[in-house]
Amino acid sequence: MRPLRIGLVCPYSLDVPGGVQNHVRDLAECLLERGHEVSVLAPSEAESGLPAYVVAAGRAVPLAYNGSVGRLLFGPVATARTRAWLAEGNFDVVHVHEPAAPSLGMIAVGAAECPVVATFHMANPRSRLLSAASGILRPRLERLAARIAVSEAARQTVVQHCGGEPVIIPNGVYVERYRGAEAVEEWRGVEATVAFIGRVGEPRKGLTVLLEAMSLMNRSGLRLLVVGGGDPPDVPQGLDVRFLGPVDDATKARVLATADVYVAPNTGGESFGIVLVEAMAAGTCVLASDLPAFRAVLADGRAGATFPTGDAAALAVALGQLLDDPDRRARLRRAASVRVTSFDWSTVASRIEEVYDTVALR
Amino acid sequence: MTAISWWVVGAIGVVVGGGVWLWLTAARLDRLHHRLDVAGESVHIQTARRRAAVLEIAGSGLLDGPESLLLVEAASAAYDDEAESRLSEVLRAVFDEPLATDDGAGRVLVDNLASACRRVQMARRFHNNQVASVRALRSTRLVRWFRLAGRAPHPQAIDLDDGVPPAFAGLDSGS
Numbered sequence: 312m313r314p315l316r317i318g319l320v321c322p323y324s325l326d327v328p329g330g331v332q333n334h335v336r337d338l339a340e341c342l343l344e345r346g347h348e349v350s351v352l353a354p355s356e357a358e359s360g361l362p363a364y365v366v367a368a369g370r371a372v373p374l375a376y377n378g379s380v381g382r383l384l385f386g387p388v389a390t391a392r393t394r395a396w397l398a399e400g401n402f403d404v405v406h407v408h409e410p411a412a413p414s415l416g417m418i419a420v421g422a423a424e425c426p427v428v429a430t431f432h433m434a435n436p437r438s439r440l441l442s443a444a445s446g447i448l449r450p451r452l453e454r455l456a457a458r459i460a461v462s463e464a465a466r467q468t469v470v471q472h473c474g475g476e477p478v479i480i481p482n483g484v485y486v487e488r489y490r491g492a493e494a495v496e497e498w499r500g501v502e503a504t505v506a507f508i509g510r511v512g513e514p515r516k517g518l519t520v521l522l523e524a525m526s527l528m529n530r531s532g533l534r535l536l537v538v539g540g541g542d543p544p545d546v547p548q549g550l551d552v553r554f555l556g557p558v559d560d561a562t563k564a565r566v567l568a569t570a571d572v573y574v575a576p577n578t579g580g581e582s583f584g585i586v587l588v589e590a591m592a593a594g595t596c597v598l599a600s601d602l603p604a605f606r607a608v609l610a611d612g613r614a615g616a617t618f619p620t621g622d623a624a625a626l627a628v629a630l631g632q633l634l635d636d637p638d639r640r641a642r643l644r645r646a647a648s649v650r651v652t653s654f655d656w657s658t659v660a661s662r663i664e665e666v667y668d669t670v671a672l673r
Numbered sequence: 674m675t676a677i678s679w680w681v682v683g684a685i686g687v688v689v690g691g692g693v694w695l696w697l698t699a700a701r702l703d704r705l706h707h708r709l710d711v712a713g714e715s716v717h718i719q720t721a722r723r724r725a726a727v728l729e730i731a732g733s734g735l736l737d738g739p740e741s742l743l744l745v746e747a748a749s750a751a752y753d754d755e756a757e758s759r760l761s762e763v764l765r766a767v768f769d770e771p772l773a774t775d776d777g778a779g780r781v782l783v784d785n786l787a788s789a790c791r792r793v794q795m796a797r798r799f800h801n802n803q804v805a806s807v808r809a810l811r812s813t814r815l816v817r818w819f820r821l822a823g824r825a826p827h828p829q830a831i832d833l834d835d836g837v838p839p840a841f842a843g844l845d846s847g848s
Contacts, residue, residue: 449809
Protein backbone atom coordinates (compact mmCIF):
# COMPACT_ATOMS: atom_id res chain seq x y z
CA MET A 312 0.00 0.00 0.00
CA ARG A 313 1.14 3.58 -0.69
CA PRO A 314 2.86 5.16 2.32
CA LEU A 315 0.65 7.52 4.32
CA ARG A 316 1.19 10.09 7.03
CA ILE A 317 -0.76 8.61 9.92
CA GLY A 318 -1.57 10.23 13.27
CA LEU A 319 -2.60 7.87 16.07
CA VAL A 320 -4.30 9.19 19.18
CA CYS A 321 -4.27 7.23 22.42
CA PRO A 322 -6.62 8.47 25.18
CA TYR A 323 -4.73 6.85 28.07
CA SER A 324 -1.19 7.29 29.37
CA LEU A 325 1.29 5.06 27.59
CA ASP A 326 3.36 4.78 30.77
CA VAL A 327 0.57 2.73 32.32
CA PRO A 328 -0.03 -0.74 30.87
CA GLY A 329 -3.44 -1.46 29.40
CA GLY A 330 -5.16 -3.04 26.44
CA VAL A 331 -5.76 0.14 24.44
CA GLN A 332 -2.25 1.49 25.06
CA ASN A 333 -0.60 -1.79 24.02
CA HIS A 334 -2.74 -1.88 20.92
CA VAL A 335 -1.76 1.66 19.91
CA ARG A 336 1.95 1.04 20.52
CA ASP A 337 1.98 -2.25 18.59
CA LEU A 338 -0.02 -0.71 15.74
CA ALA A 339 2.35 2.26 15.52
CA GLU A 340 5.39 -0.01 15.31
CA CYS A 341 3.74 -2.27 12.78
CA LEU A 342 2.78 0.68 10.54
CA LEU A 343 6.27 2.19 10.80
CA GLU A 344 7.71 -1.14 9.71
CA ARG A 345 5.40 -1.04 6.68
CA GLY A 346 6.87 2.26 5.58
CA HIS A 347 4.23 4.72 6.81
CA GLU A 348 5.04 7.91 8.67
CA VAL A 349 3.52 7.56 12.12
CA SER A 350 3.12 9.92 15.05
CA VAL A 351 1.32 8.97 18.27
CA LEU A 352 -0.30 11.61 20.46
CA ALA A 353 -0.79 10.38 24.01
CA PRO A 354 -1.00 11.66 27.56
CA SER A 355 2.27 11.12 29.34
CA GLU A 356 3.76 11.88 32.71
CA ALA A 357 7.28 11.99 31.34
CA GLU A 358 8.54 14.14 28.48
CA SER A 359 11.56 11.91 27.92
CA GLY A 360 12.07 8.17 27.71
CA LEU A 361 9.21 7.77 25.25
CA PRO A 362 9.61 6.08 21.87
CA ALA A 363 10.62 8.56 19.15
CA TYR A 364 7.22 8.38 17.44
CA VAL A 365 5.31 9.52 20.57
CA VAL A 366 4.31 13.15 21.22
CA ALA A 367 3.46 13.74 24.87
CA ALA A 368 0.28 15.78 25.32
CA GLY A 369 0.59 16.39 29.03
CA ARG A 370 -0.15 14.82 32.35
CA ALA A 371 -3.31 12.75 32.64
CA VAL A 372 -5.52 12.52 35.69
CA PRO A 373 -6.83 9.20 36.99
CA LEU A 374 -10.62 9.29 36.80
CA ALA A 375 -13.37 6.73 36.85
CA TYR A 376 -15.27 6.69 33.57
CA ASN A 377 -17.75 4.17 32.27
CA GLY A 378 -16.98 1.45 34.79
CA SER A 379 -13.22 1.56 35.00
CA VAL A 380 -10.48 3.91 36.08
CA GLY A 381 -8.43 5.41 33.29
CA ARG A 382 -5.85 8.15 33.14
CA LEU A 383 -7.55 10.78 31.05
CA LEU A 384 -6.45 14.09 29.62
CA PHE A 385 -8.63 17.05 28.66
CA GLY A 386 -8.85 20.82 29.04
CA PRO A 387 -7.61 23.84 27.09
CA VAL A 388 -3.92 22.90 27.18
CA ALA A 389 -4.64 19.41 25.86
CA THR A 390 -6.82 20.92 23.14
CA ALA A 391 -4.11 23.38 22.11
CA ARG A 392 -1.49 20.64 22.00
CA THR A 393 -3.76 18.42 19.95
CA ARG A 394 -4.32 21.24 17.44
CA ALA A 395 -0.59 21.92 17.25
CA TRP A 396 0.14 18.23 16.70
CA LEU A 397 -2.46 18.03 13.93
CA ALA A 398 -1.08 21.13 12.20
CA GLU A 399 2.50 19.91 12.48
CA GLY A 400 1.71 16.38 11.30
CA ASN A 401 -0.36 17.34 8.23
CA PHE A 402 -1.73 13.81 8.28
CA ASP A 403 -3.44 11.88 5.49
CA VAL A 404 -5.50 10.11 8.10
CA VAL A 405 -5.91 10.41 11.86
CA HIS A 406 -6.81 7.26 13.76
CA VAL A 407 -8.22 7.87 17.24
CA HIS A 408 -8.81 5.20 19.83
CA GLU A 409 -11.77 5.16 22.18
CA PRO A 410 -13.28 8.45 20.93
CA ALA A 411 -16.17 8.19 23.37
CA ALA A 412 -13.82 8.62 26.35
CA PRO A 413 -13.46 12.22 27.55
CA SER A 414 -9.84 12.48 26.52
CA LEU A 415 -7.54 13.25 23.61
CA GLY A 416 -9.46 11.08 21.12
CA MET A 417 -12.59 13.15 21.44
CA ILE A 418 -10.60 16.38 21.14
CA ALA A 419 -8.84 15.16 18.00
CA VAL A 420 -12.11 14.13 16.36
CA GLY A 421 -13.39 17.67 16.81
CA ALA A 422 -10.22 19.38 15.62
CA ALA A 423 -8.97 17.26 12.71
CA GLU A 424 -9.48 18.49 9.14
CA CYS A 425 -8.35 15.24 7.50
CA PRO A 426 -10.37 11.99 7.43
CA VAL A 427 -10.68 10.48 10.91
CA VAL A 428 -10.88 6.76 11.65
CA ALA A 429 -11.93 5.65 15.13
CA THR A 430 -11.50 2.34 16.91
CA PHE A 431 -13.99 1.54 19.67
CA HIS A 432 -12.56 -0.85 22.24
CA MET A 433 -15.17 -0.76 24.98
CA ALA A 434 -18.04 -3.19 25.21
CA ASN A 435 -20.83 -1.88 27.34
CA PRO A 436 -24.07 -2.11 25.35
CA ARG A 437 -26.28 -1.36 28.35
CA SER A 438 -24.20 1.53 29.67
CA ARG A 439 -26.47 4.11 31.31
CA LEU A 440 -23.75 6.71 30.96
CA LEU A 441 -23.46 6.23 27.21
CA SER A 442 -27.25 6.35 26.79
CA ALA A 443 -27.33 9.64 28.66
CA ALA A 444 -24.33 11.00 26.73
CA SER A 445 -25.71 9.99 23.35
CA GLY A 446 -26.77 13.57 22.57
CA ILE A 447 -23.23 14.79 23.25
CA LEU A 448 -21.48 11.95 21.46
CA ARG A 449 -23.49 11.65 18.24
CA PRO A 450 -22.88 15.13 16.77
CA ARG A 451 -19.17 14.80 17.53
CA LEU A 452 -18.86 11.31 16.16
CA GLU A 453 -20.68 12.18 12.93
CA ARG A 454 -17.31 13.59 11.88
CA LEU A 455 -15.82 10.10 11.69
CA ALA A 456 -15.08 8.80 8.21
CA ALA A 457 -14.79 5.20 9.41
CA ARG A 458 -15.53 3.26 12.55
CA ILE A 459 -13.78 0.10 13.70
CA ALA A 460 -14.98 -2.11 16.56
CA VAL A 461 -12.61 -4.65 18.09
CA SER A 462 -15.33 -7.24 18.68
CA GLU A 463 -18.99 -7.98 18.16
CA ALA A 464 -19.68 -6.72 21.69
CA ALA A 465 -17.90 -3.46 20.93
CA ARG A 466 -19.82 -3.20 17.64
CA GLN A 467 -23.14 -3.44 19.45
CA THR A 468 -22.07 -0.71 21.85
CA VAL A 469 -21.24 1.60 18.94
CA VAL A 470 -24.48 0.93 17.09
CA GLN A 471 -26.48 1.44 20.26
CA HIS A 472 -24.92 4.64 21.56
CA CYS A 473 -22.64 6.32 19.08
CA GLY A 474 -24.37 5.77 15.74
CA GLY A 475 -22.96 4.33 12.53
CA GLU A 476 -22.10 0.81 11.52
CA PRO A 477 -18.48 -0.15 12.25
CA VAL A 478 -16.36 -2.86 10.68
CA ILE A 479 -14.97 -5.45 13.07
CA ILE A 480 -11.20 -5.71 13.21
CA PRO A 481 -9.87 -7.53 16.28
CA ASN A 482 -6.96 -6.49 18.45
CA GLY A 483 -3.59 -7.76 17.30
CA VAL A 484 -0.93 -9.94 18.88
CA TYR A 485 2.63 -10.53 17.71
CA VAL A 486 2.16 -14.29 17.58
CA GLU A 487 5.88 -14.93 17.03
CA ARG A 488 6.75 -13.33 20.37
CA TYR A 489 4.68 -15.96 22.17
CA ARG A 490 5.20 -18.99 19.97
CA GLY A 491 8.12 -21.04 21.20
CA ALA A 492 8.42 -19.30 24.59
CA GLU A 493 10.25 -21.59 26.98
CA ALA A 494 8.74 -23.04 30.14
CA VAL A 495 10.36 -22.27 33.50
CA GLU A 496 10.84 -25.52 35.39
CA GLU A 497 10.95 -24.00 38.87
CA TRP A 498 7.52 -22.44 38.38
CA ARG A 499 5.91 -25.76 37.54
CA GLY A 500 3.60 -27.51 40.00
CA VAL A 501 4.31 -31.10 41.06
CA GLU A 502 1.42 -32.55 39.04
CA ALA A 503 0.00 -29.70 37.01
CA THR A 504 0.22 -25.95 36.50
CA VAL A 505 -2.50 -23.39 35.88
CA ALA A 506 -1.99 -19.72 35.01
CA PHE A 507 -4.07 -16.62 35.72
CA ILE A 508 -3.26 -13.21 34.21
CA GLY A 509 -4.96 -9.98 35.20
CA ARG A 510 -5.14 -7.25 37.81
CA VAL A 511 -5.37 -9.22 41.02
CA GLY A 512 -7.59 -6.91 43.04
CA GLU A 513 -10.15 -6.26 40.29
CA PRO A 514 -13.22 -8.44 41.00
CA ARG A 515 -14.33 -8.69 37.35
CA LYS A 516 -11.05 -10.42 36.48
CA GLY A 517 -12.40 -13.33 38.54
CA LEU A 518 -9.37 -14.54 40.53
CA THR A 519 -11.61 -15.34 43.51
CA VAL A 520 -13.77 -17.58 41.30
CA LEU A 521 -10.67 -19.52 40.29
CA LEU A 522 -9.40 -19.80 43.90
CA GLU A 523 -12.80 -21.08 45.01
CA ALA A 524 -12.83 -23.62 42.19
CA MET A 525 -9.38 -24.85 43.18
CA SER A 526 -10.51 -25.28 46.79
CA LEU A 527 -13.44 -27.36 45.53
CA MET A 528 -11.13 -29.48 43.37
CA ASN A 529 -8.87 -30.22 46.31
CA ARG A 530 -6.25 -31.61 43.95
CA SER A 531 -2.75 -32.17 45.25
CA GLY A 532 0.25 -31.07 43.24
CA LEU A 533 -1.71 -28.39 41.39
CA ARG A 534 -0.03 -25.00 41.32
CA LEU A 535 -1.53 -21.67 40.28
CA LEU A 536 0.73 -19.00 38.79
CA VAL A 537 -0.73 -15.50 39.10
CA VAL A 538 0.55 -12.64 36.95
CA GLY A 539 -0.70 -9.10 37.49
CA GLY A 540 -0.47 -6.06 39.74
CA GLY A 541 -2.56 -5.34 42.80
CA ASP A 542 -2.82 -6.66 46.36
CA PRO A 543 -3.15 -10.45 46.47
CA PRO A 544 -6.40 -11.65 48.07
CA ASP A 545 -6.47 -14.19 50.91
CA VAL A 546 -5.58 -17.59 49.55
CA PRO A 547 -7.72 -20.45 50.92
CA GLN A 548 -5.82 -22.97 53.07
CA GLY A 549 -3.92 -25.70 51.29
CA LEU A 550 -3.67 -24.12 47.84
CA ASP A 551 -0.33 -23.75 46.08
CA VAL A 552 -0.44 -20.25 44.62
CA ARG A 553 2.53 -18.27 43.42
CA PHE A 554 2.13 -14.53 42.87
CA LEU A 555 4.60 -13.25 40.28
CA GLY A 556 3.35 -9.64 40.27
CA PRO A 557 3.28 -7.52 37.14
CA VAL A 558 5.78 -8.86 34.56
CA ASP A 559 6.95 -7.89 31.07
CA ASP A 560 5.61 -9.55 27.91
CA ALA A 561 8.52 -11.97 27.57
CA THR A 562 8.02 -13.25 31.11
CA LYS A 563 4.28 -13.45 30.56
CA ALA A 564 4.93 -15.65 27.51
CA ARG A 565 7.11 -17.94 29.65
CA VAL A 566 4.46 -18.18 32.36
CA LEU A 567 1.94 -19.20 29.71
CA ALA A 568 4.37 -21.74 28.25
CA THR A 569 4.87 -23.23 31.73
CA ALA A 570 1.15 -23.70 32.37
CA ASP A 571 -0.87 -26.72 31.27
CA VAL A 572 -4.01 -24.62 31.24
CA TYR A 573 -4.54 -20.87 31.18
CA VAL A 574 -7.76 -19.97 32.97
CA ALA A 575 -9.67 -16.74 32.21
CA PRO A 576 -12.39 -16.63 34.89
CA ASN A 577 -13.46 -13.04 34.11
CA THR A 578 -16.97 -12.22 35.20
CA GLY A 579 -17.86 -9.51 32.68
CA GLY A 580 -17.04 -6.18 31.05
CA GLU A 581 -14.61 -7.78 28.61
CA SER A 582 -14.69 -6.51 25.06
CA PHE A 583 -12.11 -8.74 23.47
CA GLY A 584 -9.77 -11.00 25.47
CA ILE A 585 -6.28 -10.33 24.18
CA VAL A 586 -4.67 -12.54 26.84
CA LEU A 587 -6.61 -15.51 25.48
CA VAL A 588 -5.00 -14.91 22.10
CA GLU A 589 -1.57 -14.59 23.75
CA ALA A 590 -2.09 -17.93 25.52
CA MET A 591 -3.20 -19.55 22.27
CA ALA A 592 -0.08 -18.18 20.57
CA ALA A 593 2.12 -19.53 23.37
CA GLY A 594 0.60 -22.98 22.81
CA THR A 595 -1.25 -23.11 26.14
CA CYS A 596 -4.68 -24.68 26.39
CA VAL A 597 -7.32 -22.05 27.27
CA LEU A 598 -10.25 -22.48 29.66
CA ALA A 599 -12.38 -19.31 29.82
CA SER A 600 -15.72 -18.13 31.13
CA ASP A 601 -18.32 -18.17 28.37
CA LEU A 602 -18.58 -14.39 27.88
CA PRO A 603 -19.57 -13.55 24.29
CA ALA A 604 -16.21 -11.88 23.63
CA PHE A 605 -14.28 -14.93 24.83
CA ARG A 606 -16.48 -17.39 22.94
CA ALA A 607 -15.81 -15.41 19.79
CA VAL A 608 -12.03 -15.52 20.27
CA LEU A 609 -12.20 -19.26 21.00
CA ALA A 610 -14.30 -19.93 17.87
CA ASP A 611 -17.22 -21.10 20.02
CA GLY A 612 -15.22 -23.62 21.98
CA ARG A 613 -13.26 -25.13 19.08
CA ALA A 614 -10.00 -23.38 20.02
CA GLY A 615 -10.42 -23.49 23.80
CA ALA A 616 -12.79 -24.74 26.48
CA THR A 617 -15.42 -22.62 28.26
CA PHE A 618 -17.44 -22.81 31.48
CA PRO A 619 -20.50 -20.84 32.73
CA THR A 620 -19.35 -17.38 33.79
CA GLY A 621 -18.83 -16.93 37.53
CA ASP A 622 -19.66 -20.55 38.37
CA ALA A 623 -16.80 -21.86 40.53
CA ALA A 624 -18.23 -25.39 40.76
CA ALA A 625 -18.51 -25.66 36.99
CA LEU A 626 -14.98 -24.29 36.62
CA ALA A 627 -13.70 -26.91 39.06
CA VAL A 628 -15.27 -29.71 36.99
CA ALA A 629 -14.14 -28.29 33.64
CA LEU A 630 -10.58 -27.69 34.84
CA GLY A 631 -10.35 -31.17 36.36
CA GLN A 632 -11.53 -32.80 33.14
CA LEU A 633 -9.15 -30.77 31.04
CA LEU A 634 -6.16 -31.60 33.24
CA ASP A 635 -7.04 -35.31 33.05
CA ASP A 636 -7.34 -35.33 29.27
CA PRO A 637 -4.04 -34.49 27.54
CA ASP A 638 -5.46 -35.55 24.14
CA ARG A 639 -8.25 -33.01 24.35
CA ARG A 640 -5.77 -30.34 25.41
CA ALA A 641 -3.60 -31.17 22.41
CA ARG A 642 -6.61 -30.96 20.06
CA LEU A 643 -7.63 -27.59 21.42
CA ARG A 644 -4.04 -26.33 21.19
CA ARG A 645 -3.79 -27.40 17.56
CA ALA A 646 -7.03 -25.63 16.66
CA ALA A 647 -5.84 -22.59 18.60
CA SER A 648 -2.53 -22.39 16.76
CA VAL A 649 -4.42 -22.08 13.46
CA ARG A 650 -6.96 -19.69 14.92
CA VAL A 651 -4.35 -17.20 16.22
CA THR A 652 -3.06 -16.38 12.76
CA SER A 653 -6.22 -14.25 12.27
CA PHE A 654 -5.13 -12.16 15.24
CA ASP A 655 -1.51 -11.80 14.22
CA TRP A 656 -0.45 -8.22 13.58
CA SER A 657 0.46 -9.12 9.99
CA THR A 658 -3.24 -9.77 9.32
CA VAL A 659 -4.73 -7.15 11.62
CA ALA A 660 -2.51 -4.31 10.36
CA SER A 661 -3.41 -5.15 6.74
CA ARG A 662 -7.10 -4.85 7.59
CA ILE A 663 -6.51 -1.50 9.27
CA GLU A 664 -4.54 -0.33 6.22
CA GLU A 665 -7.53 -1.26 4.07
CA VAL A 666 -9.67 1.06 6.19
CA TYR A 667 -7.15 3.89 5.78
CA ASP A 668 -7.13 3.28 2.06
CA THR A 669 -10.90 3.63 1.76
CA VAL A 670 -10.97 6.99 3.56
CA ALA A 671 -7.67 8.68 2.61
CA LEU A 672 -8.16 9.69 -1.00
CA ARG A 673 -5.11 11.87 -1.37
CA MET B 674 -32.85 51.75 31.34
CA THR B 675 -36.54 51.46 30.77
CA ALA B 676 -38.40 48.19 30.45
CA ILE B 677 -38.78 48.75 26.73
CA SER B 678 -35.04 49.02 26.10
CA TRP B 679 -34.48 45.78 28.07
CA TRP B 680 -36.92 44.14 25.71
CA VAL B 681 -34.94 45.50 22.77
CA VAL B 682 -31.63 44.25 24.20
CA GLY B 683 -33.19 40.83 24.83
CA ALA B 684 -34.60 40.65 21.31
CA ILE B 685 -31.23 41.56 19.79
CA GLY B 686 -29.59 38.88 21.94
CA VAL B 687 -32.04 36.25 20.74
CA VAL B 688 -31.57 37.25 17.10
CA VAL B 689 -27.75 37.25 17.37
CA GLY B 690 -27.72 33.93 19.25
CA GLY B 691 -30.08 32.37 16.75
CA GLY B 692 -27.96 33.67 13.89
CA VAL B 693 -24.80 32.17 15.35
CA TRP B 694 -26.58 28.87 15.87
CA LEU B 695 -27.83 28.88 12.27
CA TRP B 696 -24.39 29.74 10.97
CA LEU B 697 -22.73 26.94 12.99
CA THR B 698 -25.35 24.42 11.96
CA ALA B 699 -25.04 25.41 8.31
CA ALA B 700 -21.26 24.93 8.56
CA ARG B 701 -21.75 21.55 10.23
CA LEU B 702 -24.17 20.49 7.52
CA ASP B 703 -21.79 21.70 4.85
CA ARG B 704 -18.96 19.61 6.31
CA LEU B 705 -21.27 16.60 6.45
CA HIS B 706 -22.16 17.03 2.79
CA HIS B 707 -18.52 17.36 1.90
CA ARG B 708 -17.62 14.17 3.76
CA LEU B 709 -20.53 12.43 2.07
CA ASP B 710 -19.13 13.41 -1.35
CA VAL B 711 -15.72 12.07 -0.37
CA ALA B 712 -17.27 8.80 0.83
CA GLY B 713 -19.22 8.44 -2.43
CA GLU B 714 -16.05 9.06 -4.39
CA SER B 715 -14.35 6.34 -2.35
CA VAL B 716 -17.04 3.81 -3.29
CA HIS B 717 -16.38 4.56 -6.97
CA ILE B 718 -12.64 4.23 -6.55
CA GLN B 719 -12.91 0.96 -4.64
CA THR B 720 -15.35 -0.62 -7.09
CA ALA B 721 -13.07 0.41 -9.97
CA ARG B 722 -10.12 -1.19 -8.19
CA ARG B 723 -12.11 -4.35 -7.62
CA ARG B 724 -12.89 -4.56 -11.33
CA ALA B 725 -9.22 -4.10 -12.15
CA ALA B 726 -8.25 -6.83 -9.68
CA VAL B 727 -10.88 -9.16 -11.16
CA LEU B 728 -9.67 -8.60 -14.72
CA GLU B 729 -6.10 -9.13 -13.64
CA ILE B 730 -6.82 -12.47 -12.02
CA ALA B 731 -9.05 -13.56 -14.92
CA GLY B 732 -6.23 -12.88 -17.36
CA SER B 733 -3.55 -14.59 -15.29
CA GLY B 734 -4.39 -18.21 -16.11
CA LEU B 735 -4.76 -18.94 -12.42
CA LEU B 736 -8.39 -19.97 -12.85
CA ASP B 737 -10.08 -22.34 -15.28
CA GLY B 738 -11.52 -21.06 -18.56
CA PRO B 739 -15.22 -20.88 -17.65
CA GLU B 740 -14.52 -19.07 -14.38
CA SER B 741 -12.22 -16.57 -16.06
CA LEU B 742 -14.85 -15.86 -18.73
CA LEU B 743 -17.59 -15.34 -16.17
CA LEU B 744 -15.39 -12.91 -14.27
CA VAL B 745 -14.38 -10.94 -17.36
CA GLU B 746 -17.99 -10.61 -18.44
CA ALA B 747 -19.18 -9.45 -15.04
CA ALA B 748 -16.30 -7.02 -14.57
CA SER B 749 -16.69 -5.41 -18.01
CA ALA B 750 -20.37 -4.46 -17.73
CA ALA B 751 -21.25 -0.75 -17.71
CA TYR B 752 -20.88 0.71 -14.26
CA ASP B 753 -23.94 0.83 -12.05
CA ASP B 754 -24.97 -0.59 -8.71
CA GLU B 755 -26.68 -3.52 -10.37
CA ALA B 756 -23.57 -4.51 -12.32
CA GLU B 757 -21.51 -4.32 -9.13
CA SER B 758 -24.03 -6.53 -7.34
CA ARG B 759 -23.82 -9.05 -10.17
CA LEU B 760 -20.03 -9.02 -9.97
CA SER B 761 -20.24 -9.74 -6.23
CA GLU B 762 -22.51 -12.66 -7.00
CA VAL B 763 -20.15 -14.10 -9.62
CA LEU B 764 -17.17 -13.65 -7.30
CA ARG B 765 -18.96 -15.55 -4.57
CA ALA B 766 -19.71 -18.39 -6.98
CA VAL B 767 -16.11 -18.57 -8.23
CA PHE B 768 -14.36 -18.12 -4.88
CA ASP B 769 -16.66 -20.22 -2.73
CA GLU B 770 -13.73 -21.90 -1.07
CA PRO B 771 -10.09 -20.92 -0.47
CA LEU B 772 -8.03 -21.20 -3.62
CA ALA B 773 -5.10 -23.54 -3.09
CA THR B 774 -2.13 -22.10 -4.94
CA ASP B 775 1.54 -22.39 -4.05
CA ASP B 776 2.43 -19.98 -6.81
CA GLY B 777 3.66 -16.78 -5.17
CA ALA B 778 2.47 -14.44 -7.92
CA GLY B 779 -0.96 -16.11 -7.89
CA ARG B 780 -1.15 -15.65 -4.14
CA VAL B 781 -0.52 -11.93 -4.56
CA LEU B 782 -3.33 -11.65 -7.13
CA VAL B 783 -5.78 -13.49 -4.89
CA ASP B 784 -4.84 -11.42 -1.82
CA ASN B 785 -5.17 -8.27 -3.86
CA LEU B 786 -8.66 -9.23 -5.02
CA ALA B 787 -9.70 -10.27 -1.51
CA SER B 788 -8.57 -6.92 -0.18
CA ALA B 789 -10.40 -5.10 -3.00
CA CYS B 790 -13.64 -6.95 -2.17
CA ARG B 791 -13.36 -6.05 1.50
CA ARG B 792 -12.63 -2.41 0.66
CA VAL B 793 -15.75 -2.15 -1.52
CA GLN B 794 -17.78 -3.39 1.40
CA MET B 795 -16.15 -0.97 3.82
CA ALA B 796 -16.43 2.02 1.50
CA ARG B 797 -20.14 1.41 1.00
CA ARG B 798 -20.75 0.97 4.70
CA PHE B 799 -18.83 4.16 5.55
CA HIS B 800 -20.74 6.03 2.83
CA ASN B 801 -24.09 4.90 4.14
CA ASN B 802 -23.09 5.92 7.67
CA GLN B 803 -22.51 9.43 6.31
CA VAL B 804 -25.89 9.35 4.57
CA ALA B 805 -27.52 8.54 7.89
CA SER B 806 -25.72 11.45 9.61
CA VAL B 807 -26.75 13.93 6.90
CA ARG B 808 -30.33 12.75 6.96
CA ALA B 809 -30.51 12.95 10.74
CA LEU B 810 -29.39 16.57 10.75
CA ARG B 811 -31.50 17.56 7.74
CA SER B 812 -34.62 16.11 9.31
CA THR B 813 -34.44 18.42 12.34
CA ARG B 814 -37.12 21.08 12.30
CA LEU B 815 -34.96 24.19 12.32
CA VAL B 816 -32.75 22.94 9.52
CA ARG B 817 -35.87 22.37 7.40
CA TRP B 818 -37.55 25.69 8.32
CA PHE B 819 -34.47 27.73 7.49
CA ARG B 820 -33.62 25.59 4.47
CA LEU B 821 -30.04 25.22 5.67
CA ALA B 822 -29.41 22.35 3.28
CA GLY B 823 -29.83 24.75 0.37
CA ARG B 824 -30.03 22.99 -2.96
CA ALA B 825 -27.96 19.97 -1.91
CA PRO B 826 -29.78 16.86 -3.16
CA HIS B 827 -31.36 14.56 -0.63
CA PRO B 828 -28.68 11.94 0.12
CA GLN B 829 -29.33 8.42 -1.09
CA ALA B 830 -27.83 5.30 0.47
CA ILE B 831 -25.93 3.13 -2.00
CA ASP B 832 -27.82 -0.11 -2.29
CA LEU B 833 -25.72 -2.88 -3.75
CA ASP B 834 -24.80 -6.43 -2.91
CA ASP B 835 -21.24 -6.19 -1.61
CA GLY B 836 -21.11 -9.62 0.04
CA VAL B 837 -17.50 -10.78 0.19
CA PRO B 838 -16.82 -14.33 -1.07
CA PRO B 839 -16.56 -16.77 1.85
CA ALA B 840 -12.93 -17.47 0.99
CA PHE B 841 -12.10 -13.76 1.43
CA ALA B 842 -14.39 -13.05 4.35
CA GLY B 843 -13.38 -10.25 6.65
CA LEU B 844 -11.86 -10.99 9.98
CA ASP B 845 -14.79 -11.10 12.22
CA SER B 846 -14.37 -12.47 15.64
CA GLY B 847 -17.15 -15.00 15.12
CA SER B 848 -15.90 -17.46 12.57
